[in-house]
Amino acid sequence: CGYHVWNFSEVQILITSRPRRPKLTFVVPQHLCMTNCPTLIVTVGLPARGKTYISKKLTRYLNWIGVPTKEFNVGQYRRECLKIYKSFEFFRPDNEEGLKIRRQCALAALNDVRQYLSVEGGQVAVFDATNTTRERRGTIVKFAEQNDFKVFFVESVCEDPDVIAQNIVQVKLGSPDYIHCNTEEAIEDFMKRIKCYESSYQPLDEALDRDLSYITIMDVGRRYLVNRVLDHIQSRIVYYLMNIHITPRSIYLCRHGESDLNIKGRIGGDSGLSARGKEFARSLMKFIQEQNIKDLKVCTSQMKRTIQTAECLGVPYEQWKPLNEIDAGVCEEMMYEEIQEHYPLEFALRDQDKYRYRYPKGESYEDLVQRLEPVIMELERQENVLVICHQAVMRCLLAYFLDKSADELPYLKCPLHTVLKLTPMAYGCKVESVCLSVDAVNTHRDRPEKTHMLNYLIKCNFFSCFYFTCCKHKYSNWKKRFSSVTFFSCFVKDALTCSHSHNIFQCFESVLRDSPGAQKKKYFVEFVGSTKIF
Amino acid sequence: MSGTQRTLTQNPLEKTWVPSLKTRLSQRRGSSVPQFTNSPTMIVMVGLPARGKTYISKKLTRYLNWIGVTTKGINLTPQGFTRDSACAIAALKDVCDYFTRGQGQVVVFDATNTTLERREVIRSFAKENGYKVCYFLGQVKLTSPDYADCDKEEAVADFLKRIDCYKLTYVPLDDDKDRNLSYIKIFNVGSRYLVNQVQDHIQSRIVYYLMNIHVTPRSIYLCRHGESELNLVGRIGGDSGLSTGGAKFASALGAYLRGQCISDLKVWTSHMKRTIQTAEALGVQYEQWKALNEIDAGVCEDMTYEEIQENYPEEFALRDQDKYRYRYPKGESYEDLVQRLEPVIMELERQENVLVICHQAVMRCLLAYFLDKSANELPYLKCPLHTVLKLTPVAYGCKVESVFLNIEAVNTHRDKPVNVDVDREPAEALETVPDHV
Numbered sequence: 001c002g003y004h005v006w007n008f009s010e011v012q013i014l015i016t017s018r019p020r021r022p023k024l025t026f027v028v029p030q031h032l033c034m035t036n037c038p039t040l041i042v043t044v045g046l047p048a049r050g051k052t053y054i055s056k057k058l059t060r061y062l063n064w065i066g067v068p069t070k071e072f073n074v075g076q077y078r079r080e081c082l083k084i085y086k087s088f089e090f091f092r093p094d095n096e097e098g099l100k101i102r103r104q105c106a107l108a109a110l111n112d113v114r115q116y117l118s119v120e121g122g123q124v125a126v127f128d129a130t131n132t133t134r135e136r137r138g139t140i141v142k143f144a145e146q147n148d149f150k151v152f153f154v155e156s157v158c159e160d161p162d163v164i165a166q167n168i169v170q171v172k173l174g175s176p177d178y179i180h181c182n183t184e185e186a187i188e189d190f191m192k193r194i195k196c197y198e199s200s201y202q203p204l205d206e207a208l209d210r211d212l213s214y215i216t217i218m219d220v221g222r223r224y225l226v227n228r229v230l231d232h233i234q235s236r237i238v239y240y241l242m243n244i245h246i247t248p249r250s251i252y253l254c255r256h257g258e259s260d261l262n263i264k265g266r267i268g269g270d271s272g273l274s275a276r277g278k279e280f281a282r283s284l285m286k287f288i289q290e291q292n293i294k295d296l297k298v299c300t301s302q303m304k305r306t307i308q309t310a311e312c313l314g315v316p317y318e319q320w321k322p323l324n325e326i327d328a329g330v331c332e333e334m335m336y337e338e339i340q341e342h343y344p345l346e347f348a349l350r351d352q353d354k355y356r357y358r359y360p361k362g363e364s365y366e367d368l369v370q371r372l373e374p375v376i377m378e379l380e381r382q383e384n385v386l387v388i389c390h391q392a393v394m395r396c397l398l399a400y401f402l403d404k405s406a407d408e409l410p411y412l413k414c415p416l417h418t419v420l421k422l423t424p425m426a427y428g429c430k431v432e433s434v435c436l437s438v439d440a441v442n443t444h445r446d447r448p449e450k451t452h453m454l455n456y457l458i459k460c461n462f463f464s465c466f467y468f469t470c471c472k473h474k475y476s477n478w479k480k481r482f483s484s485v486t487f488f489s490c491f492v493k494d495a496l497t498c499s500h501s502h503n504i505f506q507c508f509e510s511v512l513r514d515s516p517g518a519q520k521k522k523y524f525v526e527f528v529g530s531t532k533i534f
Numbered sequence: 535m536s537g538t539q540r541t542l543t544q545n546p547l548e549k550t551w552v553p554s555l556k557t558r559l560s561q562r563r564g565s566s567v568p569q570f571t572n573s574p575t576m577i578v579m580v581g582l583p584a585r586g587k588t589y590i591s592k593k594l595t596r597y598l599n600w601i602g603v604t605t606k607g608i609n610l611t612p613q614g615f616t617r618d619s620a621c622a623i624a625a626l627k628d629v630c631d632y633f634t635r636g637q638g639q640v641v642v643f644d645a646t647n648t649t650l651e652r653r654e655v656i657r658s659f660a661k662e663n664g665y666k667v668c669y670f671l672g673q674v675k676l677t678s679p680d681y682a683d684c685d686k687e688e689a690v691a692d693f694l695k696r697i698d699c700y701k702l703t704y705v706p707l708d709d710d711k712d713r714n715l716s717y718i719k720i721f722n723v724g725s726r727y728l729v730n731q732v733q734d735h736i737q738s739r740i741v742y743y744l745m746n747i748h749v750t751p752r753s754i755y756l757c758r759h760g761e762s763e764l765n766l767v768g769r770i771g772g773d774s775g776l777s778t779g780g781a782k783f784a785s786a787l788g789a790y791l792r793g794q795c796i797s798d799l800k801v802w803t804s805h806m807k808r809t810i811q812t813a814e815a816l817g818v819q820y821e822q823w824k825a826l827n828e829i830d831a832g833v834c835e836d837m838t839y840e841e842i843q844e845n846y847p848e849e850f851a852l853r854d855q856d857k858y859r860y861r862y863p864k865g866e867s868y869e870d871l872v873q874r875l876e877p878v879i880m881e882l883e884r885q886e887n888v889l890v891i892c893h894q895a896v897m898r899c900l901l902a903y904f905l906d907k908s909a910n911e912l913p914y915l916k917c918p919l920h921t922v923l924k925l926t927p928v929a930y931g932c933k934v935e936s937v938f939l940n941i942e943a944v945n946t947h948r949d950k951p952v953n954v955d956v957d958r959e960p961a962e963a964l965e966t967v968p969d970h971v
Contacts, residue, residue, distance in 0.1 A: 224728070228726070235884065238742075242738060308551075
């Protein structure tokens with residue numbers, strides 16, 4: 001029936017191995033995360049200077065490279081507190097009630113920051129508010145000192161009325177604050193709102209704030225002032241902020257045309273395009289011409305199939321090795337069925353945690369993100385770009401632009417012969433999917449249900465081996481918590497169904513570790529009977 | 535443009551796919567820097583005379599060359615005011631030659647460049663030729679390392695004398711009038727930067743690099759893992775554990791480091807068993823970097839040189855012809871290694887005392903960066919097992935101390951043989967293979 005029959009030592013491995021987790025470092029050196037010093041990024045600036053835009057983008061970038069980050073928008077807290085926004089009068093500097101509420105909101109947000117960084121294991125928190133007075137910034141610095149957080153300020157300064165107007169149109173008009181206003185009313189009110197802050201605005205000062213760590217962004221990136229960058233993460237943040245821009249543009253992502261190995265259902269390799277793949281390349285060329293894109297830059301990987309696709313476009317293109325497909329190591333050029341047959345353990349482990357799983361002598365998605373980081377940086381710098389790449393690579397890039405988690409990333413749908421047009425809009429990215437009407441095989445494997453895993457194991461004799469394994473080893477005291485079969489089966493059931501549950505093996509391991517020989521057969525049989533999962 | 539496809543052939547050396555017709559549409563990429571904008575760039579150092587400027591020029595030049603951006607430092611030694619313009623013109627001609635004939639990409643123009651007039655000459659020269667210009671203004675204090683080797687008083691006197699000369703004509707860049715120029719100003723020994731109009735990728739990389747370097751005294755220790763099981767039998771690559779000798783080295787390394795009394799030493803390894811085992815013996819915290827993994831020998835992994843000669847004689851010969859650019863089938867080249875090591879170098883620049891336990895090819899790449907070795911020399915740098923290299927930045931370069939920890943190990947260094955032709959005799963190919971079991 002195509003299932004593998006387990007032997008004793010394989011079971012041992014299966015039970016005792018955990019999902020692969022690179023011991024430390026990937027994109028961000030682990031010493032960063034190991035020092036108990038989380039970072040608090042604090043925005044500074046008048047309304048409509050792009051603070052929220054920067055906060056959200058930075059949060060997305062840091063999470064993508066693996067630094068757990070969360071943003072805290074004080075405006076949101078204010079909206080939750082006030083429920084209804086009446087007018088700019090709330091923000092007047094002489095509105096005592098308003099000031100009180102705003103201060104409370106800031107403190108509530110800081111409290112949540114503390115919760116996130118000190119208790120929930122966050123590494124970076126972005127405190128998004130105007131923070132325009134030295135006094136407010138002083139409060140934040142004190143708060144950070146008390147909690148052992150490093151502080152890094154990101155100030156945005158801009159006096160260009162066109163930029164400010166565009167900002168208001170793009171993100172303020174649609175804000176919950178102005179849901180009941182027409183455009184003119186909203187703009188007028190918002191301009192008055194800005195005025196409320198202007199008189200008390202104390203920008204970061206060369207002398208007075210010389211001991212603070214900060215970056216001041218002037219005129220949307222024409223000019224930067226960087227002061228006292230303390231560590232690696234701050235230096236990465238500065239580099240990132242200096243590379244992003246808001247010039248309108250689109251990023252086109254697609255895979256190479258269907259390849260010969262695709263047709264055979266084999267992964268990896270370096271094959272050329274099939275006939276349909278070549279047809280796709282021609283369609284792609286027509287599509288690009290029709291789009292009439294200004295100054296389009298095209299880049300490919302160094303693998304034949306992406307280059308062949310680009311060759312058809314008749315425009316200059318650049319080959320980037322970091323865009324090469326994920327290295328499947330010993331599984332290169334195999335079919336999934338073959339992998340299941342020859343490396344059933346690997347196959348099972350990959351389904352358990354596809355993001356972190358590394359092929360033997362190959363790579364993981366996690367590794368891919370690390371190698372794609374310079375590509376993302378360059379895409380941020382560029383304007384109109386077409387990236388012709390591969391399934392796993394495209395998933396990683398897409399996850400960055402659409403803020404997908406590590407959990408979702410390996411299962412994003414990136415079918416052949418489909419172009420995704422990404423256009424940055426407001427705080428996110430608009431996606432248009434264009435299928436170029438050339439047939440191709442489907443190379444997508446969905447996330448298997450957990451029960452598939454369990455079913456699979458049962459059918460291939462896993463449990464008999466498990467039983468023998470348990471009997472073969474002498475285990476000491478069956479801990480009290482496992483004395484009840486009901487508890488035990490619930491425990492396993494929980495382990496299988498909760499969101500972090502890829503570790504059914506960990507669960508079996510603890511059973512293995514804790515149970516004495518005599519009890520085992522009884523529990524085992526009852527367990528098999530009691531779990532109604534399969 | 536028609537949709538006809540040119541046939542692709544794979545370059546046998548670099549394993550890159552290139553169209554068989556060489557037209558201006560085909561491009562060959564060698565560096566980690568995207569080549570979208572091809573205009574050559576002039577980095578112009580502005581400011582008062584200070585050896586700090588030369589320090590940064592040389593360091594920047596070294597870094598750019600290492601990442602594959604062909605860069606040259608052009609120094610303008612001012613010979614008094616009257617001859618300035620003649621000097622400048624000659625230097626600018628050099629720049630032109632380098633960009634056109636020499637195929638250079640960046641020139642670091644290290645001179646005083648203080649007068650408005652001189653800067654205008656450079657600006658119009660660049661505009662005429664389609665070059666980009668980025669100004670760099672640094673203010674480096676006298677406490678920079680290069681002043682350590684000369685008589686302090688003398689240095690100060692000399693420095694002040696030159697400053698006085700130039701103060702008369704020095705016109706700093708103006709925030710308003712010069713708002714459209716690309717420039718980077720450094721204040722307070724690098725704690726503060728002003729960056730104006732960064733135009734492109736290379737300038738953004740340069741700014742990032744300059745922001746990460748420092749002059750705090752420190753040492754970088756480079757060594758390979760202890761001798762491995764595969765080393766003993768003359769096999770390359772793989773992921774084997776330490777041999778007995780290797781384990782002894784690991785202990786000796788621990789003793790050596792304790793003897794050095796290094797404050798706050800960071801220890802880095804690769805993800806491969808042999809470097810991790812070496813670090814484990816030190817009994818300190820260490821960090822694993824996948825980027826430090828040994829060069830991937832693709833289909834030749836775990837083979838001996840004799841087996842490579844037998845199974846892939848052509849590949850073996852191509853490798854000897856251009857060891858830097860040669861990429862193993864389904865593997866990597868030294869050129870690829872440099873690209874993947876760039877973040878490691880960037881972090882090494884940020885750090886202070888670090889011990890990097892890595893591999894032969896990786897160590898050669900890192901060493902080439904610190905010692906400014908060319909792409910031709912890099913793959914033949916000697917990095918023997920059980921030897922620690924202590925690098926200490928001094929003046930414009932790096933002092934190297936080589937410490938052999940007295941534990942015997944096999945030699946894994948293969949020199950370039952005399953005959954590198956594809957049709958050479960096996961004996962000729964194997965003449966430089968070191969002995970093994």
